[in-house]
Amino acid sequence: MTTHAPQAAQSVTLPASLEEAVAALTAMPAAVPVAGGTDLMAAVNAGQLRPAALVGLGRINEIRGWQYQDGHALLGAGLTHARMGRPDFAALIPALAAAARAAGPPQIRNAGTLGGNIVTAAPTGDALPVLAALEAVLLVAGPGGTRREIPVSHLLAGREMLRPGELIGFVRVPLLHAPQVFLKATGRTGPGRAVASVGLVLDPARRGVRCAVGAVAPMPLRPLEAERWVASLIDWDGERSLAPEALEAFGEYVGAACVPDQGDPVAPGVLHLRRTVSVLARRALGRALTS
Ligand SMILES: Cc1cc2nc3c(=O)[nH]c(=O)nc-3n(C[C@H](O)[C@H](O)[C@H](O)COP(=O)(O)OP(=O)(O)OC[C@H]3O[C@@H](n4cnc5c(N)ncnc54)[C@H](O)[C@@H]3O)c2cc1C
Incomplete structure (x- = not known):
């Protein structure tokens, strides 16, 4: 030291x-x-x-790379966005790689890490909706050799906090071997902070679609009813395709769930944000199903 x-x-x-x-x-x-x-x-x-x-x-x-454990990847908290954006990582966890490639300009991606993104917990943190959709778990090291696990959603929701002396060592994510997508809308052209983002993963083993919407609330939001509804429409043993109307309805379901009405009449900004979320969710699912 x-x-x-x-x-x-x-x-x-x-x-x-x-x-x-x-x-x-x-x-x-x-x-x-x-x-x-x-x-x-x-x-x-x-x-x-x-x-x-x-x-x-x-x-x-030890926290700058990753290792495999029981169908999961243990990602070191010190992995940089630049490292996660590389093809070998993208083959493993495509949505996290896509989020890493979208996280700011190159100098930020070269230095910024997965652990820092999680602990900062900014609403616009690009890795966060993907980790929420993956139902990632944080492996935390503490004083006296203590180890504990925290679901990422609990930390982001403030239901659990890091205690004095604790560090995130690793982030455990399942290896789903199925398409997954991250999409981000920014307010201007080029790299920028998300106005809205969507992480979406298919989990064929559990016949599930998991989706999380970032940047529209203090933490990523999971539209659980919309996930369950659309998963029930997919022929998991067949072509896994959906009619355009179903994709459209999924997008609207996610938009309405994550950007609720806040007044009557609904403010134009709210309607615009809801529309943005709807389009991202529809496109993300459409891309996942055709990958
Ligand atoms: C110009 C600019 C543009 C940006 N654009 C984006 C963007 O588009 N998307 C995006 O998601 N982010 C963006 N960011 C934010 C930032 O780059 C990320 O959040 C980055 O991942 C933070 O990681 P870091 O290693 O730099 O964290 P640090 O700054 O080193 O630390 C951040 C916090 O995390 C704590 N911490 C770090 N590692 C650990 C650990 N292992 N255990 C416990 N606590 C820890 C630190 O104590 C601190 O509180 C941008 C930042 C800048 C300056």
Whole structure:
């Protein structure tokens, strides 16, 4: 483990293992973990955060790749968006790769990590709807060698929090071996934050369609009734195709569920956002079924 003291008030510790990082955080309760720094340093530069000390996660090799376990992939929290966007990762978890490719400009994708995206939990976090649709589980390392699991949806909904000294080590996602799609609408051309996004996965073994809508609420929303309804229409043992009217109805179902009326008459902005979500959901399912 290396420690630097760039200023009297601040130290930067660079542990080489997850265990060392947890130990450093436990020893310095005021310290904050930093991975790629794209969110954290933006907050520091904006004067919103003044960490007394930093524990850098960039030298922890064990969380920079992935491994396989019982039909799942254990993704290291230190995987960068750039790494997840590469073809070998895309062959494994296509929707997460697509989200990673959409996550900001190249310099952000080179530094920004999966773990940072989850902990920042911005509504516009591109990985988040995909992780919600995959029903990903976070593997958390804590003081004294403790390990616990948190469904990503519980963390994003604030039903569970990381405790002092805890770090996300890995993210467990099922390998579904079936089409999956991520689509994102931005307010302007080129890379930008999502106005709305959709992560959609087919799960043939469970005969399920799982869909999560990002950016329209503080956390990704799952339109569970729409998922169940459309899954019941699909011939899972046959061609897995759907009539255009069914795709359209699915889109509208998802839009109405995730962007509800907030007044009477419904504001034009709400109608526009609902329409955007409907189109994304319809296209995502259509692409998944024809892949
Ligand atoms: C210009 C710009 C454009 C962007 N565009 C997009 C975009 O289009 N889509 C998108 O999704 N994001 C975007 N982002 C946000 C950002 O790049 C991502 O959220 C990124 O994934 C954050 O990862 P990081 O490693 O940089 O996190 P950091 O900044 O290092 O950390 C963020 C937070 O996570 C905590 N943390 C990090 N790793 C762990 C861990 N393993 N365990 C526990 N806590 C941890 C840190 O303490 C901190 O609180 C953009 C950011 C910028 C500056």
